[in-house]
Amino acid sequence: MMAILQTPEREQEVRGLAEAPHHPARRRKTPYQGAARGFIAPGVLLVAVLLYLPLLWTTFLSFTEYNGLGDPEFVGLDNYVEMFTDPSFVGSLMNTLLWVGGTLLIPVGIGLALALLTWNLPGGIWLRLPFLIPYAVSGIGVGVIWSFILSSNGALDQALAVIGITDPPRWLVDAPLNTFVMIIAAAWQGVGVNALLFTIGLQSIPKEPLEAARVDGATGVRLFTSILWPMLRPLTAVVVGLSIVASLKTFDIVLSMTKGGPGRASETLALTMYRETFVNSDYGLGSAIAVFLSIVTLLASVLYLRQQLSKKHEM
Secondary structure, three states: OHHHHOOHHHHHHHHHHHOOOOOHHHHOOOOOHHHHHHHHHHHHHHHHHHHHHHHHHHHHHOOEEOOOOOOOEEOOOHHHHHHHHOHHHHHHHHHHHHHHHHHHHHHHHHHHHHHHHHOOOOOHHHHHHHHHHHHHOOHHHHHHHHHHHHOOOOHHHHHHHHOOOOOOOOOOOOOOHHHHHHHHHHHHHHHHHHHHHHHHHHHOOOHHHHHHHHHOOOOHHHHHHHHHHHHHHHHHHHHHHHHHHHHHOOOHHHHHHOOOOOOOOOOOHHHHHHHHHHHOOOHHHHHHHHHHHHHHHHHHHHHHHHHHHHHHHHO
């Protein structure tokens, strides 16, 4: 009788029930779970010490008045009120939004165009290599190089003088021109890696849909909009998401090129946070700006990824 009951179908059904997430067999502890938790514990502890504890301490300081000496004095929301009523903070917020828009349009757009132009060419890797080299330079290094080019009577001014332009713009002095040229400097550094990522995405597209589209007469813009762009959408979500986060945290290039000047006209939120905390020793206000920047970065990432995932489900 037991031999009759133990059919292959019955065995598969029992196995499926045992693999269900809430089945008692799945909840039974294995002898390796304790060891697994032991291996994971150091990493969890390290993340808690280096990430979560500083975040909690920064959040606490944002509600206090603290200059680095003595004990923090609780002041409630005063730092946040001061932050949003400070014209310098509003200017930093606007500059940061310019960085987000410029970073999405220039390095991502040019990186995509470069990838499309070179991915099918023989030796295309050698055409992309010069664009990739600047990515190995630090942000401070990029700032130093472009400061040499754009400073008054610098390399660019001298080149313009050769062709008769003797009164060029003050690239790093006049706002918002200095923000735009710094975005170009950051784009010079970021185009190559974006082109590399898009090239990887293009190379992973199956050849069959492309060949079928070409047989149907799709070429150029039609091929890109109908085949390439939809298949690149998952990778584009990653590239754009990384660009948004990086632009919201822009600090080193601005510090090395203009130091936020003239005055505070080209500051970003990250540089304003640094100035208030470590230059003015106002740890409470600097922490409030840090919390605000963290929330904006998190919200931008979550909203963008949710939008992309909803588009994926619609498809």
